[in-house]
Amino acid sequence: MMIHTAAVYVLWAREMKRFIRAKSRIVGALATPLFFLAFLGLGFNRMAVPGMRAGVDYIHFLVPGILGMSLLFSSTFSGMSVLWDREFGFLKEIMVTPVNRFSIVIGRIAGGATTAIIQGLMLIIIAVIIGFKIPSVPAFFLALLFMLLITTTFIGLGLIFASIMRDMQGFGLVMNFVMFPMFFLSGAMYPLKNLPLVIRVLSFIDPLSYGVDGLRGALIGMSAFSILIDLAAMLGWSLIMVFMGAWLFEKSESV
Amino acid sequence: MEAIQVETLTKKFGGFTAVDGITFSVPSGELFGLLGPNGAGKTTTINMLSTLLKPTSGQARVAGFDIARERNNVRKSIGIVFQEPALDGKLTGRENLEFHAMMYNLDRETRRRRIAEVLSLVELTDKAKVLVEKYSGGMKRRLEIARGLIQRPTVLFLDEPTLGLDAQTRRHIWDYIRKLNKETGVSIILTTHYMEEADYLCSRIAIMDAGKFVTLDAPARLKDALGGDVVALEMEGRPEVMMSQVEKLSWVKRAKLHGKSLSLTMEKGERRIPELITLAQKNEMTVTCVTLHKPSLEDVFLYFTGKTIREEEGSGGAWGRPGMSPHGGRR
Numbered sequence: 332m333m334i335h336t337a338a339v340y341v342l343w344a345r346e347m348k349r350f351i352r353a354k355s356r357i358v359g360a361l362a363t364p365l366f367f368l369a370f371l372g373l374g375f376n377r378m379a380v381p382g383m384r385a386g387v388d389y390i391h392f393l394v395p396g397i398l399g400m401s402l403l404f405s406s407t408f409s410g411m412s413v414l415w416d417r418e419f420g421f422l423k424e425i426m427v428t429p430v431n432r433f434s435i436v437i438g439r440i441a442g443g444a445t446t447a448i449i450q451g452l453m454l455i456i457i458a459v460i461i462g463f464k465i466p467s468v469p470a471f472f473l474a475l476l477f478m479l480l481i482t483t484t485f486i487g488l489g490l491i492f493a494s495i496m497r498d499m500q501g502f503g504l505v506m507n508f509v510m511f512p513m514f515f516l517s518g519a520m521y522p523l524k525n526l527p528l529v530i531r532v533l534s535f536i537d538p539l540s541y542g543v544d545g546l547r548g549a550l551i552g553m554s555a556f557s558i559l560i561d562l563a564a565m566l567g568w569s570l571i572m573v574f575m576g577a578w579l580f581e582k583s584e585s586v
Numbered sequence: 587m588e589a590i591q592v593e594t595l596t597k598k599f600g601g602f603t604a605v606d607g608i609t610f611s612v613p614s615g616e617l618f619g620l621l622g623p624n625g626a627g628k629t630t631t632i633n634m635l636s637t638l639l640k641p642t643s644g645q646a647r648v649a650g651f652d653i654a655r656e657r658n659n660v661r662k663s664i665g666i667v668f669q670e671p672a673l674d675g676k677l678t679g680r681e682n683l684e685f686h687a688m689m690y691n692l693d694r695e696t697r698r699r700r701i702a703e704v705l706s707l708v709e710l711t712d713k714a715k716v717l718v719e720k721y722s723g724g725m726k727r728r729l730e731i732a733r734g735l736i737q738r739p740t741v742l743f744l745d746e747p748t749l750g751l752d753a754q755t756r757r758h759i760w761d762y763i764r765k766l767n768k769e770t771g772v773s774i775i776l777t778t779h780y781m782e783e784a785d786y787l788c789s790r791i792a793i794m795d796a797g798k799f800v801t802l803d804a805p806a807r808l809k810d811a812l813g814g815d816v817v818a819l820e821m822e823g824r825p826e827v828m829m830s831q832v833e834k835l836s837w838v839k840r841a842k843l844h845g846k847s848l849s850l851t852m853e854k855g856e857r858r859i860p861e862l863i864t865l866a867q868k869n870e871m872t873v874t875c876v877t878l879h880k881p882s883l884e885d886v887f888l889y890f891t892g893k894t895i896r897e898e899e900g901s902g903g904a905w906g907r908p909g910m911s912p913h914g915g916r917r
Contacts, residue, residue, distance in 0.1 A: 335691065337688045337689075337691050338688065338689050338691070340688070341684070341685050341688035341689060345674065345677065345681075345685060348676070348677060348681065349674075349676045349677075352676055353676070419671075419672075419674075419675070420668060420670045420671055420672035420673075421672055421673065421674050423638060423668055423672050424668075424672040424673075424686070424733075425689070426638060427636055427637065427638060427661060427664075427666055428661060428686070428689040428690060429658050429659075429661035429662040429689075429690065430689050431658070584638070584639060584640075
């Protein structure tokens with residue numbers, strides 16, 4: 332299938348313009364992870380969290396987890412923003428142009444991924460300011476790769492939701508029954524070893540588990556699975572989600 | 587070449603038939619109107635012809651391309667102005683146009699030239715750098731018309747182009763539409779539920795009601811179908827005598843007496859009034875009042891559907907656009 336580069340570029344550029352112009356959105360998107368980081372980090376830092384390797388501070392353990400959380404939320408929302416475009420009529424404007432649906436999906440992923448990663452990088456910078464250390468340059472790029480895979484996976488998931496829902500009314504359901512469980516099951520806040528087996532099984536199918544584990548492996552050298560398994564799992568999940576999202580988006584009616 | 591050819595086109599939403607087997611064609615360069623109340627199926631028809639909705643059955647060709655099998659070619663040939671604003675409020679006027687031009691893969695030079703061209707056509711050049719959310723309703727509408735023209739479509743769809751605009755802006759947009767059709771030769775399919783709009787703009791009109799075409803013809807001929815003008819005479823004296831006299835006249839198609847008032851149907855009523863007055867005087871009667879009523883599309887609609895377009899709006903308003911969101915907020 333041919334990709335319309337001009338269309339992908341302009342869809343990306345639109346996201347960028349909207350992102351830069353919505354200052355309150357950036358502040359809002361950064362505030363939640365920062366609060367989590369600050370209050371959980373300070374609150375639990377002196378406590379002995381079972382399953383932690385000796386010599387790793389809880390706050391260092393938490394940074395990759397909160398980074399994963401930030402990516403999860405901003406990416407899923409950005410995938411679901413198709414619903415806003417439908418609501419405000421702009422989706423029709425996009426869909427009536429002679430650009431194939433696959434290019435439209437790629438453009439949206441490019442835009443959403445860029446904004447999500449920028450927010451993630453801002454979070455890392457703040458973490459570094461409060462004392463988080465990035466081990467090496469290759470480690471940073473490995474983390475960046477994981478960030479990219481996490482964000483594509485969840486933009487794909489957002490697209491899936493946007494294609495099967497007609498409007499924003501199901502948004503609360505998605506939030507409470509999909510996104511929060513995925514966040515809590517991912518081990519973003521505590522090592523998964525302590526969870527009962529039944530719940531651990533669920534966390535094995537949660538894409539974010541591998542994403543957070545990979546980020547942790549890259550940034551603090553502590554991971555439950557091997558980095559290669561994390562990488563393979565994330566690659567697989569992102570492909571599945573993007574193709575399912577694109578397929579459902581193609582099938583859904585735009586008016 | 588035919589701009590549009592439609593054959594038994596049908597769209598069902600669940601058990602509800604929004605468009606019910608319509609067949610028509612529009613020759614290239616025509617300004618064609620779809621007139622009907624809200625919920626008649628006009629927007630659904632446009633959405634099918636512009637490839638946004640898949641028809642349930644039937645087929646159609648737009649600019650020579652099949653709307654189901656050659657969607658990309660259809661998309662390349664058309665421009666559309668939607669009933670509800672479809673602009674990104676967080677982008678400026680120019681950025682909205684730039685977005686559109688790039689989606690149509692126009693090169694930088696063409697984009698620059700055409701955007702300047704359409705902006706000046708709709709007189710928004712000096713507002714191009716303002717965010718669209720700050721535009722008034724009329725400005726948004728004009729920007730959308732400008733946008734629909736950037737790719738130089740051969741067929742342009744205008745879905746209720748003047749809905750909710752004030753009388754002055756409406757006039758202004760009508761003049762654009764006419765000028766556009768004359769100067770560029772683009773075929774225009776326009777939907778409206780304003781009678782005067784259809785009458786003023788369209789060379790042919792299809793009246794649509796409950797998903798079907800009830801009639802299709804030039805506005806003047808639709809009005810002729812009613813038999814012509816109605817001249818009402820109020821008289822002092824013996825109207826029965828006058829009644830028996832006018833019934834002998836060949837050019838009076840229908841005559842009716844209500845008390846002192848005589849109503850007569852004829853063609854070119856304004857030319858017959860002097861004759862009628864002379865006739866009354868010959869019969870020693872005084873005509874106290876004459877009214878001439880030229881049939882409007884309103885009368886045509888009433889004649890063909892048995893109801894006025896306003897009654898229709900009151901009853902079945904919300905149907906026919908199932909895609910419309912229940913929330914009112916628009917940016």
